[in-house]
Amino acid sequence: MWFLNPLFWLGIAAIGAPILVHLVRRTRARRIEFPALTFVRQVPQRTIRRRTFRNLLLLILRCLAILLIVIAFTRPFFTRRSAAKDSGAAGGTVILIDSSLSMRREQMFASAVQRAGSIIDEAPGGERLALLTFGNRYEVASRFTADKTQLRSILKSLTAGWEATDYAQALRGAESLLGELKIDGRKRVALISDFQASGWNQGNASFKLSSDIQLQTFDVGGNNPPANVAVSSVDAHGVVFGQKYLENLSVQISNYSDTPRDRLAVDLQINDQTVEKHEVSLNSRETKVVEFTGFNLTEGANRCVIEVASNDFTPDNKFYFTIRREAPAKALIVESAARGRSDSFYLQSALNLNDALPFAFTVKTAGAADPSGVAENALVILNDSGPLSSALAASLKKFVENGGQLIVSTGPHTDANSLNQSLPDILPATFGEAVQTKAGEGLAITDIKFDHPIFEVFRDSGRLAAARVFGHLRAQPKPNASVLARYEDGSPALIEASTGKGRVLLFTSSLGTSWNDLPLTPVYLPLVHQMIRYLGSREAGSWYLLGQTFRVAKDAKGDAPAVDSPDGTRLTDNRLTAAGDLLVTGRQPGFYRLRYQVRPDFAAVDLNAAEGDFTKLDFGAFISGVTGGSGKAEGREANRSFTNEEIENRQKVWWPLLFLALLLLITESLLAQRIKVAKMVG
Numbered sequence: 001m002w003f004l005n006p007l008f009w010l011g012i013a014a015i016g017a018p019i020l021v022h023l024v025r026r027t028r029a030r031r032i033e034f035p036a037l038t039f040v041r042q043v044p045q046r047t048i049r050r051r052t053f054r055n056l057l058l059l060i061l062r063c064l065a066i067l068l069i070v071i072a073f074t075r076p077f078f079t080r081r082s083a084a085k086d087s088g089a090a091g092g093t094v095i096l097i098d099s100s101l102s103m104r105r106e107q108m109f110a111s112a113v114q115r116a117g118s119i120i121d122e123a124p125g126g127e128r129l130a131l132l133t134f135g136n137r138y139e140v141a142s143r144f145t146a147d148k149t150q151l152r153s154i155l156k157s158l159t160a161g162w163e164a165t166d167y168a169q170a171l172r173g174a175e176s177l178l179g180e181l182k183i184d185g186r187k188r189v190a191l192i193s194d195f196q197a198s199g200w201n202q203g204n205a206s207f208k209l210s211s212d213i214q215l216q217t218f219d220v221g222g223n224n225p226p227a228n229v230a231v232s233s234v235d236a237h238g239v240v241f242g243q244k245y246l247e248n249l250s251v252q253i254s255n256y257s258d259t260p261r262d263r264l265a266v267d268l269q270i271n272d273q274t275v276e277k278h279e280v281s282l283n284s285r286e287t288k289v290v291e292f293t294g295f296n297l298t299e300g301a302n303r304c305v306i307e308v309a310s311n312d313f314t315p316d317n318k319f320y321f322t323i324r325r326e327a328p329a330k331a332l333i334v335e336s337a338a339r340g341r342s343d344s345f346y347l348q349s350a351l352n353l354n355d356a357l358p359f360a361f362t363v364k365t366a367g368a369a370d371p372s373g374v375a376e377n378a379l380v381i382l383n384d385s386g387p388l389s390s391a392l393a394a395s396l397k398k399f400v401e402n403g404g405q406l407i408v409s410t411g412p413h414t415d416a417n418s419l420n421q422s423l424p425d426i427l428p429a430t431f432g433e434a435v436q437t438k439a440g441e442g443l444a445i446t447d448i449k450f451d452h453p454i455f456e457v458f459r460d461s462g463r464l465a466a467a468r469v470f471g472h473l474r475a476q477p478k479p480n481a482s483v484l485a486r487y488e489d490g491s492p493a494l495i496e497a498s499t500g501k502g503r504v505l506l507f508t509s510s511l512g513t514s515w516n517d518l519p520l521t522p523v524y525l526p527l528v529h530q531m532i533r534y535l536g537s538r539e540a541g542s543w544y545l546l547g548q549t550f551r552v553a554k555d556a557k558g559d560a561p562a563v564d565s566p567d568g569t570r571l572t573d574n575r576l577t578a579a580g581d582l583l584v585t586g587r588q589p590g591f592y593r594l595r596y597q598v599r600p601d602f603a604a605v606d607l608n609a610a611e612g613d614f615t616k617l618d619f620g621a622f623i624s625g626v627t628g629g630s631g632k633a634e635g636r637e638a639n640r641s642f643t644n645e646e647i648e649n650r651q652k653v654w655w656p657l658l659f660l661a662l663l664l665l666i667t668e669s670l671l672a673q674r675i676k677v678a679k680m681v682g
Contacts, residue, residue, distance in 0.1 A: 004075035004648045011070040018062035054671065061668040068661035076657075077648035090126035091185030092144060094174040095119055097158065098193035099133040100165040101611040102221075105313055109160040111220040112192045119190050120151050130177055131155070135163025136547060136608070138173035144181055162315070162546055162589055164608035165199030167191075168207040171626055175209055188214045194221025197617040198610040205625045215627055217619075225614035227257035229264060230316035231306050232287065232609035238540035240297065241328045242356035249292040251306050251319070255282035256613040265309040268292045270302050280308075297325045301602045303591055304542075316612040320590055320604035321543040329378035329536070331359035334369050336386035336413040343411060343512035344383050346519035350528045357529065358536030371395040378404065379535055383511050384411030393422040400426045401500030405535035410473045411510035428481035428497030428506050432474035435491070442468030442516070445493050447486035454484065454494075454530045463523050469493075471515035472508045505531060543604040544586050550603055552582040555596050566590025566605070 003009070095116050103109040116131070123129055129151055131141040142154050174189045181187070189209070193199075195217070209215060235250040249268075255261050261282045268276045275295045280288055306319040335344045344363055351361050359379050371391040374380060380396065382388075388396070400406050406426065408419075416431035437443060445467060450459040458464050464485075474491055477483055481497040495506040509515045511528070518524050544550045554560050560582035563571045567588060575583040584592065586605030594601040 001076050001078055004077065004645065006074055008070060008073040011073065012067065014066050014070065015063045018059055018066070058668055058672055061664050061671070065661045065664040065668065068657045068664065072654040072657040072661065075648050076653050077651045078653070090124070090128065090183065091188060092128040092130070092178060092181040092183050093119070093123065093188045093190055094130045094132060094177055096138075096170050096174055096189060096191045096193075097131065097133050097141075098135075098165065098170075098191075099158065099161045099163075100135040100199070101160070101162050101315060101607060102165065102194055102196055102614060103160045104315060105226065105614075108194055108220055109158075112218075113155050113158060115192050115218050115220060116155055116190075117152060120148050120155075123148070128181060128183065131158075132170065132173055132177065133158060133161075134166070134170035134173065135161050136166040136169065137163070138170050140173075140177065143177070162587070162607060164546075164611040165193070165196060167193070167200045167622070167626070168205065171209055171215075172207055175213060178213060186214060187212060188216060190216045190218065192218045192220060194614070195219055195617050195619065195622070196221070196225075196611075196613065197615045198613050200617055200622055200625070202618070202621055202625060207626065209627055215623070217623070221614070221616065223616070225257075225616060226312060227255075227259050227261075228313045228316070228612050228614060229253065229255050229257075229261055229282065229308060229310040230313075230609055230612035231266075231308055231319035232316075232612070234306055234319050234321050234543065236304070236321055236323060236542040238322065238542040239324045239326055239358075240356055241326060241358050243296055243325070244356070245293060245295050245297055245323065246356050247293065251290045251292070252287055252609075253280050253282065253290060253308055254287040254609065254612070255285060256615070258284045260284055261310070266290050267305075267307045267309070268295065269305040269307065270295065271298065272303070297323055299325050299327075300599050303602055303604075313612060313614075315589070316607050316609065318589075319543075320606055322591075322602050322604050323542060324540060324601075328358055328360040330376055331361045331379040331381070332369065332374065332377045333361055333363045333381045333383055334366050334385045334392075335363060335383045336411075337365040337367055338386075338413060343413075343510065343514055346513065346524065347381070347383060347511045347528065350519075350525050351532070353525065354529055357532050359532060366392065374399045375402070375404075379407070379532070380404065381407040381409070381511075383407075383409050384413045384514070386413040387415060387418045388422045390422075396423060397426050400502035400504060403501035405502055406504045407507070407531065407535065408504065409507040409509070409511045411512065411514045412471070414473065416473055426499045426502075426504055427478075428495045428504050429475035429477045429492065429508075432476065434471060434473055436471045437469075442470050443472075443487040443489060443491075444468065445485050446488045447490075449484050452484050453534050454527075457526055457530060458523065463521070464527075467516060467518040467521045467523060469509050469516040469518075471510075475506065475508050503535060505535065543606050546586055546589060546605055546607055548605075549583055549585045551577065552584055552594055552603070554580045554582070556598070561597075561601075562595040564593040564595065566592065 097112050097116055099109065103112060120129060126146060128144040128146055130144045131151060131154055132138050133141055141158060142151060145151065170191070171189065178187045178189070231251065232254040233252040237247060251266065253264070253266060263279050263281055266278045266280055267274050276292050278290050278292070280290055282288060302323045302325065304321050304323055308317050310317055333344055333347065348361070348363060351357060366385045366388055369392055371389070372395070374392070374395040375398070380399065396406065408427065416433065419427070420431055444465045446465055448455050448458070448464060450456060469487060472487065472491065472493070475495065477492055477495050478497065481495050483492045483495055485494040487493050491508070493508055497504050511519070513519050552561060552563060558580060560574065560576060560580065563582065563584055565571055565588055571584065577583060584603070586592065589605055589607050592603045592605065594603060
């Protein structure tokens with residue numbers, strides 16, 4: 001037996017009170033001299049003995065009652081050491097400590113470390129112990145050892161991390177470690193965590209512990225998860241080409257609790273300056289989208305932060321991302337040398353209306369285009385260009401194979417046979433005869449792949465069918481080509497194919513008004529912009545998820561730049577690709593500084609939003625799922641009462657002690673009253 005408040009044993013001195021009263025009130029015979037014994041009453045000896053026994057019984061009852069009250073105030077409890085469960089042979093225990101992001105709240109990780117220390121202290125002599133920490137991956141802090149001093153020292157150095165939780169990965173690591181231990185005793189996994197639901201997916205769960213491994217669980221998360229609001233995601237373009245951000249920057253704000261939240265301030269900060277603010281109110285378990293647009297960007301990398309003003313769990317109140325403003329690449333439009341207004345008039349007008357396009361365009365005729373200058377461009381548009389010289393055709397072929405982007409549109413100046421012979425290796429189709437509709441008639445573009453990036457903005461509008469096509473070239477797509485749109489007669493309208501490192505888009509009608517009225521409809525402008533954006537997209541994410549590996553391009557000299565983590569420390573793990581680019585795995589949320597000599601760059605790393613939901617998992621389903629229902633696990637309620645306070649609080653031994661003391665006092669009172677009445681009668 002152990003006592004939570006052993007100082008109350010000083011109250012044992014109170015037993016002296018009834019003893020003192022008993023001694024003071026003890027009946028003493030008075031000595032009286034009588035001349036004769038005639039007037040002395042004779043008292044039987046057994047009456048005196050009975051009275052003495054009753055008085056002694058009252059004393060014992062009073063002393064026992066006081067003793068029980070004192071013991072109750074010391075709050076006693078019974079415990080047994082875990083060693084009592086061990087067999088004769090020494091066993092092995094893997095202590096799994098949850099070090100995920102959710103363990104950063106309310107001194108939870110400190111409680112987990114304290115629990116681990118208690119497990120180490122109570123381990124029997126010869127027990128082999130190992131320490132593992134885990135988030136969405138596990139790390140071995142200490143392999144098996146019987147040195148408890150060493151394990152306690154390692155425990156002091158552990159800290160909570162930033163990762164999400166994955167219980168299956170953690171248990172898999174523990175089982176793997178136990179597999180290295182050749183022992184006859186028991187094998188045990190002691191799992192210490194807050195047991196949040198996001199760490200285990202019952203629907204996809206497949207891992208189960210081996211039947212010879214015992215699982216013990218220790219819950220430090222409590223039964224009432226706190227409220228939390230988080231910035232769960234940001235949808236932004238990683239690279240833009242104009243001063244203003246003209247698209248909608250979408251931000252998801254999530255309320256992970258059952259309590260509504262009103263008028264939360266959401267700020268957009270760029271390069272440490274607040275540029276725009278919004279307010280949002282959330283119902284319980286609701287996610288809303290807040291949008292920002294029209295803000296200015298400086299050249300190069302812009303460090304952007306979305307922050308929600310909430311006084312709950314703070315690490316997920318910020319979301320980091322970058323928007324890089326780059327100079328547009330060169331692009332060339334090649335047209336025919338026809339007299340009159342250029343057929344590129346509408347195309348140029350559409351391109352000049354958007355400053356955020358990834359290209360700066362130059363228009364030249366097929367005869368004026370310098371074949372040697374084609375490689376300087378990132379995009380070339382053959383807009384009903386007419387016949388091509390052999391030198392220009394060869395340059396275009398090499399241009400596409402090396403990664404250039406090409407758009408080919410036809411028209412009245414296009415000779416099908418000439419184009420087939422000039423660009424046979426890069427065209428996605430073989431041209432046939434020209435098709436002209438009757439006066440007053442036209443074809444609609446109807447069979448469209450709306451899941452393609454070019455047409456996704458037209459998915460719900462249906463306005464593409466309003467354009468009428470009066471002429472087009474028949475085309476037979478090549479095996480490697482994909483038809484993105486067709487006319488209503490079934491002929492291909494837009495075809496795409498990849499050649500070498502580049503891509504080619506072929507529109508079998510014109511981009512002017514010579515063969516259709518498309519430039520006169522509202523769909524022309526967004527259609528042209530979507531085609532240009534699609535071919536000019538530069539793969540650059542605005543942020544990376546914690547634990548994700550991203551590529552850092554080498555500098556102009558071919559060297560990998562130095563990289564500083566968000567806390568300012570220099571990264572020394574230099575992993576390189578075959579091309580010499582640096583590979584970096586984000587382990588902290590925030591901005592990684594890429595120290596290029598010309599201009600510094602940044603990469604943003606963010607937390608897993610699901611880790612901000614502290615909802616408890618279904619513990620019974622979890623235990624059954626990871627052990628296969630084999631009964632080799634001790635559930636949360638069997639293990640969570642580990643500290644002396646919790647053990648005493650569960651046992652509540654002081655209640656029956658006080659009740660027994662009350663019964664003794666009642667018995668003493670009744671007995672004392674009976675003796676008093678007997679004296680009065682006597």
